[in-house]
Every structure is written in structure tokens, then in C-alpha cells.
Amino acid sequence: MLPGHFFVPCTLTLAIQSPEPHSAQPERGAACGSLRLKGRAAPGFAMRRHEPLPDASKCSGGKNRGMSAVKYDLTVIGSGPSGQRAAVAASKMKKRVAVVEARSVVGGVCINTGTIPSKTMREAVLHLSGYNYRSIYGMNYRVKEKITMGDLAFRVQAVIKTEVDVTEAQLSRNGIDVVHGIASFLDPNHIRVEGLSGDTTLESDRIIIAVGTRPASSPKVPINGRTIINSDQVLDLPTLPRSLIVVGGGVIGVEYACMFAILGVRVTIIEKRAKLLEFADQEIVEALSYHLRDSRVTLRLGEEVESVEELADGGVVANLESKKRVSGDALLYAVGRQGAIDDLNLAAAGIEADTRGRIPVDEHYRTTVEHIYAAGDVVGFPALASVSMEQGRIAAHRAFDDGEATSNPSFYPYGIYTIPEISFIGKTEEQLTDEDVPYEVGMAYYRETARGQIRGDTTGRLKLIFHRDTRKVLGVHIIGEGASELVHIGQAVMTLDSTVDYFVDTVFNYPTLAECYKVAAFNGLGRLHRYQAD
Numbered sequence: 453m454l455p456g457h458f459f460v461p462c463t464l465t466l467a468i469q470s471p472e473p474h475s476a477q478p479e480r481g482a483a484c485g486s487l488r489l490k491g492r493a494a495p496g497f498a499m500r501r502h503e504p505l506p507d508a509s510k511c512s513g514g515k516n517r518g519m520s521a522v523k524y525d526l527t528v529i530g531s532g533p534s535g536q537r538a539a540v541a542a543s544k545m546k547k548r549v550a551v552v553e554a555r556s557v558v559g560g561v562c563i564n565t566g567t568i569p570s571k572t573m574r575e576a577v578l579h580l581s582g583y584n585y586r587s588i589y590g591m592n593y594r595v596k597e598k599i600t601m602g603d604l605a606f607r608v609q610a611v612i613k614t615e616v617d618v619t620e621a622q623l624s625r626n627g628i629d630v631v632h633g634i635a636s637f638l639d640p641n642h643i644r645v646e647g648l649s650g651d652t653t654l655e656s657d658r659i660i661i662a663v664g665t666r667p668a669s670s671p672k673v674p675i676n677g678r679t680i681i682n683s684d685q686v687l688d689l690p691t692l693p694r695s696l697i698v699v700g701g702g703v704i705g706v707e708y709a710c711m712f713a714i715l716g717v718r719v720t721i722i723e724k725r726a727k728l729l730e731f732a733d734q735e736i737v738e739a740l741s742y743h744l745r746d747s748r749v750t751l752r753l754g755e756e757v758e759s760v761e762e763l764a765d766g767g768v769v770a771n772l773e774s775k776k777r778v779s780g781d782a783l784l785y786a787v788g789r790q791g792a793i794d795d796l797n798l799a800a801a802g803i804e805a806d807t808r809g810r811i812p813v814d815e816h817y818r819t820t821v822e823h824i825y826a827a828g829d830v831v832g833f834p835a836l837a838s839v840s841m842e843q844g845r846i847a848a849h850r851a852f853d854d855g856e857a858t859s860n861p862s863f864y865p866y867g868i869y870t871i872p873e874i875s876f877i878g879k880t881e882e883q884l885t886d887e888d889v890p891y892e893v894g895m896a897y898y899r900e901t902a903r904g905q906i907r908g909d910t911t912g913r914l915k916l917i918f919h920r921d922t923r924k925v926l927g928v929h930i931i932g933e934g935a936s937e938l939v940h941i942g943q944a945v946m947t948l949d950s951t952v953d954y955f956v957d958t959v960f961n962y963p964t965l966a967e968c969y970k971v972a973a974f975n976g977l978g979r980l981h982r983y984q985a986d
């Protein structure tokens with residue numbers, strides 16, 4: 453019998469009660485098949501309500517204890533996007549692969565608490581609130597009058613379950629053994645897996661650490677999982693608050709701020725930097741700020757939280773260093789994330805992480821130990837699922853000396869699912885100005901296209917930046933409906949090292965938002981011709 457057969461996870465779904473994040477201990481040596489009603493996960497791993505428990509009939513109980521190490525060509529720690537892609541890539545190279553996963557389901561933060569829940573919640577918010585159609589049918593247009601957290605969670609749980617199933621099927625189809633338990637290094641080639649039903653040891657020629665991150669915490673902010681929450685706990689809010697304080701003006705904080713604001717919640721964002729989303733093009737961020745204010749979001753920029761208090765009436769107050777006080781029904785603490793390395797015993801492998809739990813790697817995703825690689829959020833910026841997948845794939849190829857897989861980070865796109873959404877690729881105007889690159893800008897407003905009018909998105913815009921002399925496309929920045937899809941047209945043109953003339957010479961379907969590229973190209977070239985003619 454293959455070793456992984458002891459640990460094959462099942463897809464049976466149980467409605468389990470609210471999680472006990474960060475406090476639950478694995479029930480070590482618990483009898484197989486004791487279905488626990490209280491959702492438990494390994495320390496630091498909050499479970500979602502509908503996570504399946506391992507299939508009692510297929511787990512090994514304590515039988516594996518004391519057995520000699522099970523050998524693999526590659527062991528991947530973590531089953532998020534980077535771990536999955538690394539495992540599948542190695543399996544396609546005919547390697548024997550194990551994936552160790554601390555949660556009872558695969559998919560990582562991406563499927564269970566991060567990307568998929570937040571993007572599905574956003575979709576539910578947009579649909580139920582009728583937001584996208586208010587400019588056509590009037591500001592009072594709604595699909596559902598009183599939207600509850602239950603309405604949002606309903607759609608989220610359905611998508612999570614399907615995504616988990618798809619991922620499990622993919623791993624199983626590729627002959628990858630999934631071992632559920634907490635991995636820690638015994639030495640650079642041996643990993644101990646502490647599972648609910650016993651421990652096992654894996655011996656591996658190569659190892660990829662793909663453990664991702666957990667929300668950062670602060671002693672100033674007493675997370676209670678009900679009224680003071682982190683970004684893994686948003687769907688655990690019992691009811692929709694009337695007012696919400698969001699601490700953190702980064703991607704996660706601003707995305708959730710937009711969703712709650714559209715639902716009519718009075719949102720205040722507190723951000724210690726002077727700007728939101730500092731790495732994005734500032735003209736686009738200004739446009740977003742306009743929308744946020746229009747949705748009655750208060751921006752407290754350049755302000756730092758000194759302490760957070762729970763009030764007797766159940767409310768929350770954030771005391772700022774500037775002595776301002778901001779009150780709300782709930783507070784979302786979304787100030788960064790920390791590498792999930794606490795359980796790994798990295799010292800036994802000879803690896804050292806930085807103070808934020810990030811593991812240093814070279815351009816091949818190799819750590820300081822030759823046969824150990826790391827990929828995904830645990831290696832730091834940009835901490836996106838899209839990029840994590842690619843890093844995992846490349847790490848696996850490099851681990852087995854397959855130099856074929858390449859990827860150019862300059863052409864990685866960014867999708868920020870605010871409302872309206874933002875997406876971009878390449879350089880911002882601020883970066884090009886700093887680098888003294890001569891550039892020109894072409895702008896297209898969605899309202900100038902028939903599709904923009906039909907969709908009722910009259911505020912969206914696409915900004916095309918190109919080199920003044922070579923006319924090569926240097927950046928595309930979009931805010932508006934479909935931005936994260938539209939950006940890929942610009943990405944293709946940039947990757948193929950093409951010029952702004954491509955958009956002029958190409959026929960786009962009509963009516964589409966893609967026509968914005970043509971409009972922006974004409975606009976930018978028009979400006980160029982004006983001063984070149986002088």
C-alpha cells in the first residue's frame with residue numbers, strides 16, 4: 453500500500469460549529485472516526501464552517517507511529533496555490549510527491565479564508581445590492597432589500613466547497629499523496645507530520661516550503677473573533693454591523709471596506725501612511741478614493757492606532773495616537789500578514805526567517821539550504837495567489853534541474869478587487885518620473901465606449917503609458933468593471949514587446965470595454981503628435 457493511502461482526505465462535508473481560531477490544539481492520537489462537532493484545526497489554523505474532516509474509514513489511527521520514514525522525491529509543505537502547483541509540476545516530471553497540509557482540507561488561505569471567500573463575497577455583495585445597475589435603475593435599486601451575513605456566507609461556502617473538491621481531484625489525478633497534519637523539520641531531509649491520528653515521518657530528497665501566511669496581530673488590538681476580527685474571520689461576523697472600523701489601508705482592508713460600504717455600512721479606514729495602496733498609480737488611487745468617499749467611507753490617513761477597546765454595549769473604539777477616537781460596531785484589523793513558520797522548526801533544517809516570518813530565497817526560489825526551496829506568500833512580496841502558483845511551478849522545475857520553466861516578474865499583473873476594481877501591469881507614472889523615462893499617457897473613459905454606457909459604468913477609465921520615443925507600452929492602469937480581465941490585453945502586448953500602434957491597427961469586438969485600448973492609444977498618440985509637430 454502506498455504510504456499516502458493512510459491519509460487520503462475525504463470530501464464528506466459536515467456542518468461544524470464556529471471555529472476556535474488560534475486556541476484549538478489538534479487532538480493527538482484521537483481515535484479515528486471520532487467526528488468532532490466543534491471545528492478544530494491545528495494551532496493557528498482557523499477552520500471554515502464547512503471544512504470536511506478526514507475520512508475516518510481511510511485514516512490509519514496510530515498505526516504509523518514508530519514506522520520508518522516514508523520516502524518521497526519531493527515533499528511540499530502547504531497545499532495553497534504555490535504548494536499545489538509545485539506538487540503537480542513535480543508529478544508531471546514523474547516524481548513521487550507528498551503534500552503535507554495542516555488544515556483538514558486542501559487549498560490554503562487562498563481557497564479557505566482569503567482570495568476565494570473575499571472574491572465570492574464581493575460578487576454576492578454586487579449582485580444582491582444591485583450596485584452595478586444603480587446608475588441605470590436609480591440609487592434605490594436592490595435585488596434584495598435586507599442583506600444578511602448569512603446571504604453572503606451561503607454563496608461563499610458553496611464556492612469554497614467546489615474549489616476544495618477541484619483541488620483534491622487534481623492532486624489525486626496526479627498521484628500526489630496528501631498527508632494531513634502539522635509539518636516540522638527533524639533535520640534537512642526529514643519532516644515529522646503531527647496528525648490527528650498519529651505522527652509520521654517523511655524522508656525527502658527535495659522539499660518545498662509553501663506554508664503561506666497568517667494575519668499579523670498586535671498587542672494593541674485584542675482580536676475576539678466577534679466584534680474585533682482579522683481578515684480570516686470576516687464571514688464569522690454574526691450580523692452585518694451598522695458601522696465598521698477598518699485598520700489598514702492595504703489591499704485586503706480596502707477591498708473589505710468597499711464591500712461593507714456598498715452594503716450601507718458606515719466604514720472608517722485608518723491607515724498610518726499618507727496614501728492608500730501606495731504601490732498603485734496615484735491617479736487611479738485618487739479615483740478610488742473619490743468612490744470610497746461617495747460611498748460614505750471616512751478616510752483617516754496618516755493616523756496610527758494606539759489602542760482598541762471593547763465597550764460595555766458591545767461596540768468598539770479605536771484610540772488614535774492623534775487622540776482622536778473612532779467608534780464602530782465592529783473592527784477589522786487588516787495590517788499585513790506574517791509568514792506561517794512557527795511550527796516548522798526551521799532551525800533543524802538550517803534555515804532562518806526574517807522578523808516577519810519570510811524565508812529568504814534566490815531567483816530560483818532556493819533557500820540557503822541547497823535542496824530546500826520556498827515559494828508563495830512565505831517568501832514575501834507580492835503575496836498574490838496568481839504569483840504564488842507561478843513561484844511553486846518554477847521552484848519544482850528548479851528543484852529537479854529542469855531549467856525550462858521561466859517567468860518574468862515585470863509582466864505580472866495586479867488585481868485589486870475594490871469596488872470599482874483596479875488592475876495594472878508595468879510601471880506607474882510615479883516610477884517613470886523617478887527613473888527619468890520619457891513617456892506619454894493615453895486615457896480612455898468607459899463612458900466613451902458603447903459598452904460602458906450599456907453596462908452603466910460611466911466612471912471607469914483605462915490609462916495607457918508608453919515610451920515617447922520607442923512607443924513601447926510601459927504600463928496599463930485600469931479602474932472600473934472588468935479591470936482585472938481587461939488588463940491581460942495590455943499584458944500580452946507588453947510581453948510581446950509591442951508598441952501602442954498595435955491598438956490603433958487592431959479591430960476590437962464592438963461594443964466592448966476592450967475598445968478603451970484603442971481610444972486610449974488615439975488619445976496618447978494625439979498628444980504626442982501635437983508637441984512633435986511643434
Ligand SMILES: Cc1cc2nc3c(=O)[nH]c(=O)nc-3n(C[C@H](O)[C@H](O)[C@H](O)COP(=O)(O)OP(=O)(O)OC[C@H]3O[C@@H](n4cnc5c(N)ncnc54)[C@H](O)[C@@H]3O)c2cc1C
Nearest residue numbers: 530532533534554560561562566635664828829836837838
Ligand atoms: C483576504 C485575502 C484576499 C486575497 N485576495 C487575493 C486576490 O484577489 N488575488 C490574489 O492573487 N491573491 C489574493 N490573496 C492572496 C492569496 O490568498 C495568497 O497569495 C495565496 O493564498 C498564497 O498561497 P500560498 O501557496 O503561498 O499559501 P496559502 O494559500 O497561505 O497556503 C499555505 C498552506 O500551508 C499550510 N501550512 C502552514 N504551515 C504548515 C505546516 N507547518 N504544516 C503543514 N501545513 C502547513 C496552511 O494550512 C495553508 O493551507 C488574498 C489573501 C487574503 C488574505
